[in-house]
Amino acid sequence: MNVTSLLDLTGIFVFALSGAVMGVRKRLDVVGMAVLASMTALGGGILRDLILNVRPAAFESLGYVLVPLLATVIVFFWHPQVERSMPAVLVFDAAGLGLFCAVGTEKALTFGLSPLHAVLLGVTTAVGGGILRDVLAGQIPSLLYDRQLYAVPALLGSAVMASLWRLGHAGWQATLAAAVLAFTLRMFAMRYSWRAPLARGVPDD
Amino acid sequence: MNVTSLLDLTGIFVFALSGAVMGVRKRLDVVGMAVLASMTALGGGILRDLILNVRPAAFESLGYVLVPLLATVIVFFWHPQVERSMPAVLVFDAAGLGLFCAVGTEKALTFGLSPLHAVLLGVTTAVGGGILRDVLAGQIPSLLYDRQLYAVPALLGSAVMASLWRLGHAGWQATLAAAVLAFTLRMFAMRYSWRAPLARGVPDD
Amino acid sequence: MNVTSLLDLTGIFVFALSGAVMGVRKRLDVVGMAVLASMTALGGGILRDLILNVRPAAFESLGYVLVPLLATVIVFFWHPQVERSMPAVLVFDAAGLGLFCAVGTEKALTFGLSPLHAVLLGVTTAVGGGILRDVLAGQIPSLLYDRQLYAVPALLGSAVMASLWRLGHAGWQATLAAAVLAFTLRMFAMRYSWRAPLARGVPDD
Numbered sequence: 001m002n003v004t005s006l007l008d009l010t011g012i013f014v015f016a017l018s019g020a021v022m023g024v025r026k027r028l029d030v031v032g033m034a035v036l037a038s039m040t041a042l043g044g045g046i047l048r049d050l051i052l053n054v055r056p057a058a059f060e061s062l063g064y065v066l067v068p069l070l071a072t073v074i075v076f077f078w079h080p081q082v083e084r085s086m087p088a089v090l091v092f093d094a095a096g097l098g099l100f101c102a103v104g105t106e107k108a109l110t111f112g113l114s115p116l117h118a119v120l121l122g123v124t125t126a127v128g129g130g131i132l133r134d135v136l137a138g139q140i141p142s143l144l145y146d147r148q149l150y151a152v153p154a155l156l157g158s159a160v161m162a163s164l165w166r167l168g169h170a171g172w173q174a175t176l177a178a179a180v181l182a183f184t185l186r187m188f189a190m191r192y193s194w195r196a197p198l199a200r201g202v203p204d205d
Numbered sequence: 206m207n208v209t210s211l212l213d214l215t216g217i218f219v220f221a222l223s224g225a226v227m228g229v230r231k232r233l234d235v236v237g238m239a240v241l242a243s244m245t246a247l248g249g250g251i252l253r254d255l256i257l258n259v260r261p262a263a264f265e266s267l268g269y270v271l272v273p274l275l276a277t278v279i280v281f282f283w284h285p286q287v288e289r290s291m292p293a294v295l296v297f298d299a300a301g302l303g304l305f306c307a308v309g310t311e312k313a314l315t316f317g318l319s320p321l322h323a324v325l326l327g328v329t330t331a332v333g334g335g336i337l338r339d340v341l342a343g344q345i346p347s348l349l350y351d352r353q354l355y356a357v358p359a360l361l362g363s364a365v366m367a368s369l370w371r372l373g374h375a376g377w378q379a380t381l382a383a384a385v386l387a388f389t390l391r392m393f394a395m396r397y398s399w400r401a402p403l404a405r406g407v408p409d410d
Numbered sequence: 411m412n413v414t415s416l417l418d419l420t421g422i423f424v425f426a427l428s429g430a431v432m433g434v435r436k437r438l439d440v441v442g443m444a445v446l447a448s449m450t451a452l453g454g455g456i457l458r459d460l461i462l463n464v465r466p467a468a469f470e471s472l473g474y475v476l477v478p479l480l481a482t483v484i485v486f487f488w489h490p491q492v493e494r495s496m497p498a499v500l501v502f503d504a505a506g507l508g509l510f511c512a513v514g515t516e517k518a519l520t521f522g523l524s525p526l527h528a529v530l531l532g533v534t535t536a537v538g539g540g541i542l543r544d545v546l547a548g549q550i551p552s553l554l555y556d557r558q559l560y561a562v563p564a565l566l567g568s569a570v571m572a573s574l575w576r577l578g579h580a581g582w583q584a585t586l587a588a589a590v591l592a593f594t595l596r597m598f599a600m601r602y603s604w605r606a607p608l609a610r611g612v613p614d615d
Contacts, residue, residue, distance in 0.1 A: 255460055256456070256460070256465070256466055256469055257465070258463065258464065258465050318469060318470075319470075319472075321472065321475060322469045322470065322475065325469070325475060326469065336546070340545060340546065344548065345436070345438075345546070345547060345548035346442075346445075346546060348441065348442065348445065349433070349436075349438045349439070349441065349442030349445055349446065349546065349547075350436065350437060350438045350439060350442050351439070352439045355441075356441045356445075357441065400439075401439035401440050401441050402439065402440050403437065403438075403439055403440070404433075404434045404440070404443065404485065404486045404487075404489050405486060405487050405488075405489075406489070406490065407434065407437060
C-alpha cells in the first residue's frame with residue numbers, strides 16, 4: 001500500500017466517522033449508522049465515477065467497504081469519546097476534504113475532462129458524500145446554508161490541481177500540494193470563522 | 206451556436222433562476238444558491254445521461270457550467286426584482302419544461318430506447334432537476350403534491366415527440382412541435398388551474 | 411415468461427403498492443403516487459445497474475414500466491382495501507426483498523464483482539427503492555431508524571447467494587434458495603420483533 005492509498009483510506013475513515021456520529025445523534029440503529037457512514041465516505045467518489053462512466057472504485061476495493069464498517073463499530077461502542085474528540089475529527093475531515101478534491105480532480109483529468117469540468121467533479125467528490133449524509137438524515141445539507149467555507153477550499157484546491165496538470169506537473173507531488181492548500185484554507189476558515197455571504201439584503205442573524 | 210443550443214441554454218437559465226430563488230427563500234448562503242441553481246438546471250439531464258450510460262453533457266459543455274453561475278450572480282444581487290418578475294420566470298420555466306422533455310425524448314430515441322422508455326426518460330429530463338432542487342432544499346418535491354399539471358404536459362410533449370419519430374419525422378421541426386405543445390399545455394394548466402386528482406375518497410382541502 | 415420473471419414482476423408490484431400507499435398517506439396527487447410507486451419498485455435496480463455501468467433494466471422492459479402504473483391505479487381507486495390488507499402486502503414485500511437481494515447479487519457476480527461487493531450491491535438492490543421512496547416523501551428512510559430487521563435478512567440472503575456461486579451452484583435453484591432464506595428471516599424478524607441495536611448507551615424508548 002502506497003502513501004496515496006493510505007491517505008485515501010484515512011479520508012474515508014474520518015468521513016465515515018462523521019456519518020456514524022450523525023447516526024447516533026439522530027438515534028438511528030446500527031444499520032442506519034453503517035449506511036450513513038458508508039454513504040458519507042463513499043458517496044462523493046461513487047457520484048464522481050458514475051459521471052465519469054466507470055465502475056465506482058468503492059465496488060472494486062476491499063478497504064473502501066471495510067473502513068466505513070470499522071468506523072461504525074468504533075462509534076457504536078465509543079461514541080461519547082468520539083464526540084469529545086470531534087475537534088480532532090474536524091482536522092482529519094479537512095484533510096479528507098483536501099485529499100478528495102485533489103484526487104477527484106486528477107481522476108477527472110485522466111479521463112479527459114476539461115480543466116473546468118474536472119474542477120467541478122473534484123468538488124463533487126469532496127462534498128458529495130456529506131450532502132448525501134445530510135439528505136439521508138433528513139436535513140438540508142449543511143454545505144448549503146452553514147456559511148462555513150467548506151466548498152470554497154475544495155474549489156481552490158481543485159483549481160490548483162487542474163492548473164498544475166495543465167502546466168505539466170502531474171504526479172503525487174501536485175496532488176499533495178493541492179490537497180495541502182485546500183486543507184490549509186479549510187483550517188483557516190474554521191479558525192477565523194470566514195463565512196460565505198447571504199444574498200444581498202437578506203438580514204444576517 | 207444554433208437555435209436549439211440557444212433554447213437549451215435559455216431553459217437551463219430559467220431553471221437555474223428557480224433554484225437560486227429557492228436558495229434565497231431558504232436563507233442559504235451563496236454556495237448553497239449555486240449548488241441549488243446548478244442541480245435544478247442540470248440535474249434532469251445528468252440523470253438522463255447516467256441512465257443512457259453516456260457521460261453527462263453538463264460535464265462536456267462550457268455553457269452548462271457558466272449559465273447556472275450567471276443565474277446565481279443575478280439572483281444574489283437582484284433577488285427582489287427576480288421575485289417580482291416570477292410570473293415571467295414561470296413562462297420561461299414552461300418553455301424549459303417543453304424543450305427539455307422534447308430534447309430528452311429525442312436523445313433517448315437516438316440511443317435506441319423504445320418509444321415508451323424514451324417518453325419516460327424525456328419526462329425525467331424535464332422534471333428531474335426540480336425534484337433534486339426540492340429534495341436538497343429539504344422539502345417534498347412540489348411535483349408530487351402540488352396538483353398543478355407539470356409532469357402531464359411533459360408526458361404529452363414526450364409522447365408526441367416519440368410518435369413523430371416513429372412516423373419518420375425527426376429533426377428540429379419535430380422537436381420544436383413537441384416542445385411547443387408541452388409549453389402550451391403547461392400555460393393552459395396554469396391559466397385555468399387544471400389540477401391532478403387525489404386518490405378517490407381523499408378529501409380535497 | 412418464466413418463473414423468475416414472474417417473481418420479479420411480483421416483487422416490483424408489491425414494492426410499487428407500498429410506494430403508492432405512502433403517496434396516499436402523504437396526500438400526494440396521482441402524479442406523486444405514480445412517481446413514488448415507480449421509484450420504490452425500480453429505484454434499487456436502477457441504482458444497481460448504474461453502478462454496474464449498464465443500462466438500467468427498467469428502461470428496457472415493458473413490464474417494469476407498466477406494473478408500477480397498475481399498482482398506482484389500484485391504490486388510487488381502492489386504497490382503503492389495500493391498507494386493510496397491508497399485513498398481506500408485508501408478506502409480499504418480504505418476498506420482494508428476498509428476491510431482489512438474490513437477483514441483484516447474482517447479476518453483480520455475473521458482471522465480475524467480487525463476492526463481497528456483489529453482496530453489497532445485492533443489498534442495495536433490495537433496499538434502495540425503499541430509501542428513495544422515503545427521501546422523496548420527505549422523511550428519514552425507515553431502514554435507518556426503524557430497528558426492524560430489514561437490511562439484515564437481505565444481507566444474509568445475498569451472502570448465501572454469493573457463497574453458493576463461489577461453490578459453483580449458479581442457476582435458479584441457488585437464487586431461489588437465497589431468496590427463500592432472506593424471506594424467511596424477514597418473516598421471523600416481523601413475527602418475533604427482532605430489533606437492531608442502538609449505539610451503546612443510547613437509551614431505548
